[in-house]
Amino acid sequence: xxxxxxFILTALVRTPLHxxxxxxxxxxxxxxxxxxxxxxxxxxxxxxxxxxxxxxxxEEAVGxxxxxxxxxxxxxxxxxxxxxxxxxxxxxxxxxxLREAFGFIGGVQHV
Amino acid sequence: xxxxxRSYRRLLRAYPGFYRRERELEILTTxxxxxxxxxxxxxxxxxxxxxxTGLRCRFVPPTRAGKLATAIVAVWAALVLSGAGALxxxxxxxxxxxxxxxxxxxxxxxxxxxTYELPxxxxxDMAYAYKTHSEFQDYANEGWTGRHPAPxxxxxxxxxxxxxxxxxxxAYRRVTSAxxxxxxxxxxxxxxxxxxVLLRVSGSxxxxxxxxxxxxxxxxxxxxxxxxxxxxxxxxxxxxxxxLAHRVARTPLPTRxxxxxxGLPALVASAVNTLDCVLSMLPDPGTANVLFAxxxxxxxxxxxxxxxxxxxIALTLTAVVALTARAARRRPANAAALADS
Numbered sequence: 001x002x003x004x005x006x007f008i009l010t011a012l013v014r015t016p017l018h019x020x021x022x023x024x025x026x027x028x029x030x031x032x033x034x035x036x037x038x039x040x041x042x043x044x045x046x047x048x049x050x051x052x053x054x055x056x057x058x059e060e061a062v063g064x065x066x067x068x069x070x071x072x073x074x075x076x077x078x079x080x081x082x083x084x085x086x087x088x089x090x091x092x093x094x095x096x097x098l099r100e101a102f103g104f105i106g107g108v109q110h111v
Numbered sequence: 112x113x114x115x116x117r118s119y120r121r122l123l124r125a126y127p128g129f130y131r132r133e134r135e136l137e138i139l140t141t142x143x144x145x146x147x148x149x150x151x152x153x154x155x156x157x158x159x160x161x162x163x164t165g166l167r168c169r170f171v172p173p174t175r176a177g178k179l180a181t182a183i184v185a186v187w188a189a190l191v192l193s194g195a196g197a198l199x200x201x202x203x204x205x206x207x208x209x210x211x212x213x214x215x216x217x218x219x220x221x222x223x224x225x226t227y228e229l230p231x232x233x234x235x236d237m238a239y240a241y242k243t244h245s246e247f248q249d250y251a252n253e254g255w256t257g258r259h260p261a262p263x264x265x266x267x268x269x270x271x272x273x274x275x276x277x278x279x280x281x282a283y284r285r286v287t288s289a290x291x292x293x294x295x296x297x298x299x300x301x302x303x304x305x306x307x308v309l310l311r312v313s314g315s316x317x318x319x320x321x322x323x324x325x326x327x328x329x330x331x332x333x334x335x336x337x338x339x340x341x342x343x344x345x346x347x348x349x350x351x352x353x354x355l356a357h358r359v360a361r362t363p364l365p366t367r368x369x370x371x372x373x374g375l376p377a378l379v380a381s382a383v384n385t386l387d388c389v390l391s392m393l394p395d396p397g398t399a400n401v402l403f404a405x406x407x408x409x410x411x412x413x414x415x416x417x418x419x420x421x422x423x424i425a426l427t428l429t430a431v432v433a434l435t436a437r438a439a440r441r442r443p444a445n446a447a448a449l450a451d452s
Binding site: 039040043068 | 134136137138139140141142143144145156157159160161162163164165167168173360
């Protein structure tokens with residue numbers, strides 16, 4: 001799973017979000033590192049929807065504009081949990097080796 | 112409509128029609144939400160992302176099977192269209208088979224025993240069959256390094272012109288002294304050119320007789336026409352197949368399985384036909400055949416001469432489109448948005 005996709009799924013964990021909402025949430029969650037462009041966002045959403053990880057919650061048509069709200073499906077939540085576990089165990093393996101070799105004491109938990 | 116919105120709508124045209132119908136307003140809303148107040152032009156990053164994703168949506172099918180099918184069919188369609196491009200150039204150039212009669216009888220000094228024609232009125236028949244004629248079998252060895260003939264024209268056979276096997280040598284002398292620019296003299300035949308007419312003189316009856324043939328020069332620009340046709344074919348066919356692949360990806364699994372079953376023979380037919388065309392066009396190594404401009408029409412000529420492949424492909428595509436249309440009609444409209452791919 002690539003980093004933008006990971007953050008999109010993370011952003012959709014709590015409440016349904018629309019396109020711009022996702023872009024803002026991803027930027028905030030990644031500490032300003034991942035700034036999604038609309039093209040990339042919708043390509044990722046198409047892929048996630050095709051895989052059944054994300055579904056449309058509702059649509060709002062207001063004043064000539066259309067906002068679709070996306071939310072994580074059960075499969076999506078399971079996929080994100082699996083990705084988190086994978087990343088955590090990968091990080092633990094690397095941290096262990098670094099600690100043994102160089103006395104690295106990383107792996108601090110962010111709140 | 113603001114200037115910014117107009118610019119974004121222009122960029123969104125990179126996306127194919129079927130995608131825009133469902134998503135354009137949503138994507139437009141998102142980019143306008145994300146725009147700074149007072150922004151007039153899309154940022155370069157946004158523009159690039161929209162263009163690239165849009166083109167990808169247009170030309171690249173969603174699934175692996177779709178990619179394979181698109182590649183196979185698009186290459187086949189492009190090849191056939193390259194034949195059409197070559198044909199267009201030939202038809203526009205419209206070369207005329209030269210009048211051989213007086214010229215040839217003068218050269219030899221008497222009337223022919225036999226005359227026959229390679230007709231040039233049907234260009235596709237010519238492209239399909241010209242290699243079967245004996246006059247072009249040994250082309251590379253006949254000493255002609257000038258421009259190639261268009262394989263259409265008349266042939267005249269003169270029997271027993273000389274008592275000893277010197278007919279060809281005599282002819283060579285006569286032709287060159289009559290102002291023709293002749294190629295090197297090979298044992299079997301030689302070629303000569305004058306005023307847009309390409310002459311081929313070969314020996315017959317163990318070199319006591321002669322065969323004289325005259326052809327026009329092949330037109331220029333046939334390869335360019337073939338390349339243009341190929342590129343156009345790729346562009347059109349890959350977009351059409353991508354559109355079809357998107358529709359297939361949205362049909363329910365049982366119909367999708369049926370589509371795969373139906374599609375397999377058509378894909379095989381496309382691939383085999385493509386291979387057949389390419390192998391037939393290219394000169395066999397180890398023979399004295401050479402690639403003529405006439406060969407570029409072969410992929411199109413092949414479809415007319417062997418319509419089975421094209422028929423299978425056309426029928427299958429029609430059936431697949433019909434199946435996806437039926438499945439799409441069965442699904443309610445909001446489910447279409449949900450199952451969006």
